[in-house]
Each structure stands twice: as structure tokens, then as C-alpha cells.
Amino acid sequence: MIEIRNLTKSFGSNLVWEDVAFDIEDGETVAIIGRSGCGKSVLVKHLNALMYPDSGEVVIDGKNVFDLEYVELRKMRQRFGVLFQGSALFDSLNTFENIAFPLRYFSELDEAQIKQKVEEALEMVNLAGTGDRSPAELSGGMRRRVALARATILQPDFLIYDEPTSGLDPQTSDEINQLIISMAENLNITSIVVTHDIHSVLKIADRVAYLEEQKLYWHGTVEELRKSDNKKLIDFITASEYQIRS
Amino acid sequence: MEALEKLGKYSLLLYRSLRSLYEVNTYKKNLVSELLKIGYESVPIVLLTGVFTGAVMTIQTAYQLDIAFIPISVIGAITSESLLIELAAVITSLVLAGKVGARIATELGTMRVSEQIDALESMGFNSVSYLVLPRVLAGLIMFPLLYIFASVSGIIGGVVAGYLSGALPPAEFMSGAREFFFPWDVTFGILKAFVFGYVITSVSCFKGYYATGGAEGVGQSTTQATVLSCIYVLLADFVLAAVFL
Ligand SMILES: Nc1ncnc2c1ncn2[C@@H]1O[C@H](COP(=O)(O)OP(=O)(O)OP(=O)(O)O)[C@@H](O)[C@H]1O
Numbered sequence: 335m336i337e338i339r340n341l342t343k344s345f346g347s348n349l350v351w352e353d354v355a356f357d358i359e360d361g362e363t364v365a366i367i368g369r370s371g372c373g374k375s376v377l378v379k380h381l382n383a384l385m386y387p388d389s390g391e392v393v394i395d396g397k398n399v400f401d402l403e404y405v406e407l408r409k410m411r412q413r414f415g416v417l418f419q420g421s422a423l424f425d426s427l428n429t430f431e432n433i434a435f436p437l438r439y440f441s442e443l444d445e446a447q448i449k450q451k452v453e454e455a456l457e458m459v460n461l462a463g464t465g466d467r468s469p470a471e472l473s474g475g476m477r478r479r480v481a482l483a484r485a486t487i488l489q490p491d492f493l494i495y496d497e498p499t500s501g502l503d504p505q506t507s508d509e510i511n512q513l514i515i516s517m518a519e520n521l522n523i524t525s526i527v528v529t530h531d532i533h534s535v536l537k538i539a540d541r542v543a544y545l546e547e548q549k550l551y552w553h554g555t556v557e558e559l560r561k562s563d564n565k566k567l568i569d570f571i572t573a574s575e576y577q578i579r580s
Numbered sequence: 581m582e583a584l585e586k587l588g589k590y591s592l593l594l595y596r597s598l599r600s601l602y603e604v605n606t607y608k609k610n611l612v613s614e615l616l617k618i619g620y621e622s623v624p625i626v627l628l629t630g631v632f633t634g635a636v637m638t639i640q641t642a643y644q645l646d647i648a649f650i651p652i653s654v655i656g657a658i659t660s661e662s663l664l665i666e667l668a669a670v671i672t673s674l675v676l677a678g679k680v681g682a683r684i685a686t687e688l689g690t691m692r693v694s695e696q697i698d699a700l701e702s703m704g705f706n707s708v709s710y711l712v713l714p715r716v717l718a719g720l721i722m723f724p725l726l727y728i729f730a731s732v733s734g735i736i737g738g739v740v741a742g743y744l745s746g747a748l749p750p751a752e753f754m755s756g757a758r759e760f761f762f763p764w765d766v767t768f769g770i771l772k773a774f775v776f777g778y779v780i781t782s783v784s785c786f787k788g789y790y791a792t793g794g795a796e797g798v799g800q801s802t803t804q805a806t807v808l809s810c811i812y813v814l815l816a817d818f819v820l821a822a823v824f825l
């Protein structure tokens with residue numbers, strides 16, 4: 335379980351959000367929504383202490399991640415897989431080596447086993463046979479899928495997806511949503527999904543957190559989201575619906 | 581205030597790299613490739629710089645010392661000593677501040693703004709030990725070697741220029757160089773190269789590692805890395821001269 339407690343973050347004099355608090359239960363999928371620049375990426379970067387807050391805690395299994403020594407923090411971070419907004423593939427390595435990277439440093443597997451695992455992972459994301467291409471030779475959607483394969487290769491307990499479907503065509507988006515769902519179900523991964531895409535939210539999420547006005551403006555289950563009469567929330571959702579139809 | 585904060589961040593980065601010195605497995609591969617990039621790939625430009633510096637020194641010294649009662653071998657002495665004690669280290673470093681410093685700052689800056697450094701950290705990887713440490717180590721190891729290359733090629737350049745311009749025959753040059761050769765000059769030159777290698781790689785790593793703001797930000801970091809490297813090399817040169825001479 336991840337407990338986010340009274341988190342406040344600002345950059346200089348620019349407050350991103352304050353007093354954000356909610357829990358993420360094991361095995362569930364939480365969507366974080368909100369308009370561009372509201373601090374979704376910044377929020378998820380606090381979960382594994384890639385950023386530190388002005389105040390507040392993120393407690394995982396009873397320990398505040400911001401208090402951990404670097405050695406412990408690194409162990410804790412290994413429980414996370416992260417799909418970054420821009421994929422963040424290492425451009426000095428080809429596709430195969432990108433996915434193999436965590437295995438080489440954090441597993442005891444030998445070369446043959448690594449090869450097998452990476453090929454399985456490439457197959458899972460429908461990219462079999464592209465192992466020797468460099469990230470620059472892949473399309474945005476392909477990069478996203480390679481990054482997904484890399485993020486899940488060590489079978490993390492928590493998976494953070496930062497806008498996994500933005501900028502992709504509807505079919506590819508759907509494929510990625512399916513991957514997220516199957517990952518959560520088959521591997522029992524706790525997923526945190528940052529997204530603009532309300533269709534993805536309805537499809538994949540158990541619960542939703544909505545950032546607005548520099549705070550956690552609303553949070554609840556998807557059912558509650560459907561029934562909500564909160565004006566701002568409805569505006570946000572209908573704006574995305576409108577975007578999709580137009 | 582801001583300067584103090586930066587100094588703090590810089591020191592912390594270096595402290596973190598030092599502390600991860602034992603994680604040899606994390607950085608050994610990158611260390612090898614950095615040794616090649618900083619060392620091997622810089623040899624041509626270093627030799628070229630050395631040869632021309634030595635040649636120009638010889639011709640100018642000959643011109644300035646064009647007085648009857650000074651033996652011409654003094655030209656060889658002055659050229660070689662200036663090379664060993666100052667020019668081979670400083671001029672090479674200023675050239676490499678552009679070549680090595682810019683490359684390091686761009687590489688790390690790009691990795692920073694495209695979240696590759698975050699990706700490393702999020703895997704539980706020590707990004708400092710993986711990226712910063714091997715570059716600084718390679719600088720410490722390679723700059724002294726490059727200094728020796730620059731010195732030797734500078735002296736060869738001096739000999740050839742002296743011969744071609746008719747200022748002095750090679751034998752005179754070498755006898756002057758030998759007569760005024762002090763081992764301390766070389767020790768001092770190596771020490772300088774060591775310090776400059778450290779300054780250039782650490783400043784460029786710092787600028788790249790903490791780059792912000794997309795492609796433009798990387799460009800700014802790269803510019804700052806090369807400019808600051810040059811300034812700090814000159815400053816360090818002055819401090820070393822004041823302390824040791
Ligand atoms: N490293 C940083 N330094 C300074 N300000 C930052 C930094 N990272 C983010 N910010 C600021 O924090 C705010 C939130 O940024 P963030 O990237 O979290 O937005 P977001 O909700 O993910 O937006 P998007 O949907 O466009 O990705 C923005 O105002 C941004 O300018």
C-alpha cells in the first residue's frame with residue numbers, strides 16, 4: 335500500500351499543489367487526471383522519491399520514502415516500474431539492450447536467459463524482431479511499448495504510467511490500455527496511471543484522483559466519477575469527450 | 581547566495597560519486613568507453629595543438645632573442661621549459677574544454693531533460709556512479725597522458741620549426757632543452773593536467789547533470805560548461821603557480 339500524506343510541493347515561489355492525501359491499495363489501478371501543468375507528473379515522481387516535497391510523506395509498507403537512506407531508497411525503487419512521459423529510453427542502447435538493462439544489473443540471469451526474457455517481453459508488446467533497432471529508429475508508439483517492456487521486465491509491485499496513450503492513435507491506445515489491464519490482472523501489479531484520456535480512465539481504473547486548483551480536488555471510485563455532479567469534474571470530463579468527438 | 585547553493589550542489593554531486601567508488605560494476609563499462617573518448621579520440625587534436633604551440637614558441641623566442649651574445653641553444657631551453665611547465669597543460673586543456681566538456685555536458689543534459697537520468701534512478705540505479713564518476717575518473721587518468729603527448733609533440737614541433745626557419749639546428753635545440761631540463765617541471769605539468777582534467781570533467785558533468793528546460797536548456801548548459809571550464813582552468817593555473825612556484 336502507498337499512503338500519500340499531506341504532500342505539498344512548490345518550485346521556488348510557484349506552488350504546484352498542497353496537502354495532497356490519498357491511499358493506493360495493493361492491486362488496484364488508480365488514475366490521476368487533471369489538465370496539463372497541474373502537476374500530475376510531479377506527483378508521481380514523489381512516489382519513488384525522484385522528487386522531494388516541501389512537506390508531507392509517502393509511506394510504503396510503513397516507511398516514509400523521503401526518510402530512507404540512499405541504499406534503502408534504491409531497494410525500494412526497484413519495486414517500481416516507471417513508464418515515463420517521453421519513454422526515456424537510453425539512446426546509447428538498442429531496443430534489446432534497453433529492455434535487458436535492468437536484468438543485467440539486477441538479476442542473476444545468464445545471457446541465454448536474458449535473451450529469452452527480453453524476447454518474451456518484446457512479443458508481449460507486439461514488437462518481436464525489433465531488438466536491434468535504436469530508439470531513434472522507432473516511432474513514438476513503439477518507443478512507448480519498448481519502455482513498457484523495460485518497466486515491467488523485473489516484475490515490479492507498482493507500475494507508474496505517465497500518459498501512456500497520449501499522442502497515439504485510438505487503436506494503439508487501446509492496445510496499450512489492454513496491456514495495462516492485463517498487467518494489473520495477470521501480474522497483480524498496483525498501477526498508477528497519469529492520463530488525459532477519460533476513455534482510458536473508465537476502461538482501466540478502479541479509482542480516480544483529480545488534481546485541480548493546486549490541490550487534490552476530487553477523488554473516488556470510477557462509479558462515483560460516473561455519478562458525480564461536481565461541476566468542475568464534469569466540465570473536465572465533457573471537455574475530453576468533446577475533444578474525442580471533434 | 582545562489583552561488584553558494586550551486587557550490588553545495590556541486591560538492592554533493594562529487595561526494596556522491598566518491599562514495600560510489602566501490603560500485604565498480606556499475607561504472608566499469610562506461611569508464612572504458614570514456615577513457616577511449618577522452619583519451620584516444622583526443623590524441624590527434626592534442627598532437628596538432630602541441631606541434632603548433634612548440635613551433636610558434638620557437639620562432640617567436642628566436643625573434644625575441646636575436647642578440648649576438650646569447651647562445652642559440654637558449655631558444656630550445658626556453659621553448660621546452662615553457663611547454664613542460666605551462667603551455668602543454670594549459671593550451672591542451674583549453675582545447676579539450678571545448679571538445680570534451682561540450683560533449684559531456686550535452687550527453688548528460690540530454691539524458692536529464694529526456695528523463696533518462698530519472699529512468700536510471702527509478703530502476704534503483706545510482707545514476708551518479710554510472711554517469712558522473714567514470715567521466716571524472718577518465719579525465720583524471722587521461723589528461724596527464726595527453727599532457728605528455730602535447731609536450732613531446734611540442735618539442736618536436738619546436739625542433740622542426742627551428743630547423744626549417746634556420747633559427748637553430750636540432751642538436752642545439754636539444755642540448756639547450758636538456759641543459760635546462762628539471763624533472764620538477766614535468767611533475768608540475770602532470771599535476772596541472774590532473775587538476776585541469778578534474779576541473780573540466782566535473783564542471784561539465786555538473787552542468788549536464790542538472791540541466792533543465794528542454795533542448796534550449798541543454799544548449800545553455802553546454803555553453804556554460806565550456807566557458808566555465810576555461811575560466812576555472814585559468815584560475816586553477818594561477819592558483820597552482822602561486823602555490824608551487
Ligand atoms: N523540474 C522542474 N523545475 C521547475 N518547475 C517544474 C519542474 N517540473 C515541473 N515543474 C512545474 O510544475 C508544474 C507541474 O508540472 P507537471 O509536469 O507535473 O505537469 P503535468 O500535470 O504532468 O502536465 P502534462 O499533462 O502537460 O504532462 C508545471 O507548472 C511545471 O512548470
Ligand SMILES: [Mg+2]
Nearest residue numbers: 374375419496
Ligand atoms: Mg506530465
